[in-house]
Amino acid sequence: MTSFTVGPLTRTDLVRYQGASGDFNPIHHDEEFARAAGMKAPLSLGMLQAGLMATWATDRYGAQNVRSFRVRFAAQVFPGDTVTCDGTLVRRYTAEDGSPLLDLELTCTTQDGTVAVYGWATFAADLAASDGDAA
Amino acid sequence: MVDASAVGRVGEPFTLDVERGKIREFARATHSQNPAYLQAEDPVVPPTFLTTAFFWQSGASDPWEAVAMDQRKGLHAEQEFVFHGPPPRAGTRLTGRSRIESVTRKEGRRGTLTFAVMVTDFHDEAGNLVATAKLTGVETA
Numbered sequence: 001m002t003s004f005t006v007g008p009l010t011r012t013d014l015v016r017y018q019g020a021s022g023d024f025n026p027i028h029h030d031e032e033f034a035r036a037a038g039m040k041a042p043l044s045l046g047m048l049q050a051g052l053m054a055t056w057a058t059d060r061y062g063a064q065n066v067r068s069f070r071v072r073f074a075a076q077v078f079p080g081d082t083v084t085c086d087g088t089l090v091r092r093y094t095a096e097d098g099s100p101l102l103d104l105e106l107t108c109t110t111q112d113g114t115v116a117v118y119g120w121a122t123f124a125a126d127l128a129a130s131d132g133d134a135a
Numbered sequence: 136m137v138d139a140s141a142v143g144r145v146g147e148p149f150t151l152d153v154e155r156g157k158i159r160e161f162a163r164a165t166h167s168q169n170p171a172y173l174q175a176e177d178p179v180v181p182p183t184f185l186t187t188a189f190f191w192q193s194g195a196s197d198p199w200e201a202v203a204m205d206q207r208k209g210l211h212a213e214q215e216f217v218f219h220g221p222p223p224r225a226g227t228r229l230t231g232r233s234r235i236e237s238v239t240r241k242e243g244r245r246g247t248l249t250f251a252v253m254v255t256d257f258h259d260e261a262g263n264l265v266a267t268a269k270l271t272g273v274e275t276a
Contacts, residue, residue, distance in 0.1 A: 019160075019164070020160045020164035021164070021189060022187050037207065051181065054165060054182035054183050057182070058167070058181065063171035063179050065221075067218050071215075072212065073210070073211055
């Protein structure tokens with residue numbers, strides 16, 4: 001299965017995500033504020049990386065099929081970093097109501113191999129939207 | 136310093152109108168080119184879209200303020216979205232309501248970590264529970 005690489009991330013990527021999400025914390029766009037907070041530059045948003053992971057997952061398993069999406073933030077990401085989103089199908093099963101489900105484990109990794117975000121997602125199994133990846 | 140007495144605090148309901156243009160904007164900002172978001176007449180929301188509650192939830196509808204996490208030591212630790220069926224589509228009017236579910240302390244290598252969890256339920260106009268968001272913040276020592 002192909003991974004999804006974005007980058008190098010720019011300040012514009014961060015600002016565009018802030019505008020779309022409504023999270024206007026200045027640590028993500030104000031150079032002076034970020035430095036005063038001990039950062040080397042404006043910090044990327046964990047939720048931007050999470051959104052990129054969601055893009056990877058919904059491209060493969062279908063936008064309408066997502067049933068849960070969880071992320072844990074593990075490392076900081078800055079403009080200039082290139083991030084790669086990838087994932088593995090770890091389980092196929094049937095819910096109590098009989099509907100087929102898929103569990104995925106996801107990662108968002110920076111160029112040096114550090115995992116910045118871990119993710120877990122559940123999708124309704126829609127064979128039409130699947131790329132044929134074997135469990 | 137996190138205020139543990141915030142547990143149980145419930146915010147006022149707030150309205151989140153799921154808008155097509157907002158979905159397209161959010162999809163582009165997360166580098167999606169998926170026609171299910173960018174071309175569909177009534178697109179579903181992307182998995183993390185309900186984070187846009189930032190726009191509509193403030194003051195009395197935002198119980199997170201009662202947690203009083205120190206902004207210099209506070210971090211977003213985890214985020215979860217559960218959809219109790221297909222994700223909501225553009226044109227849906229959601230009513231969100233948040234509550235502070237827990238405040239817990241854990242001893243870490245560099246001192247005490249304090250975790251706070253806020254849960255937000257989103258109902259549609261028929262009263263069906265559509266989605267639940269769970270935000271976990273952590274304050275470091």
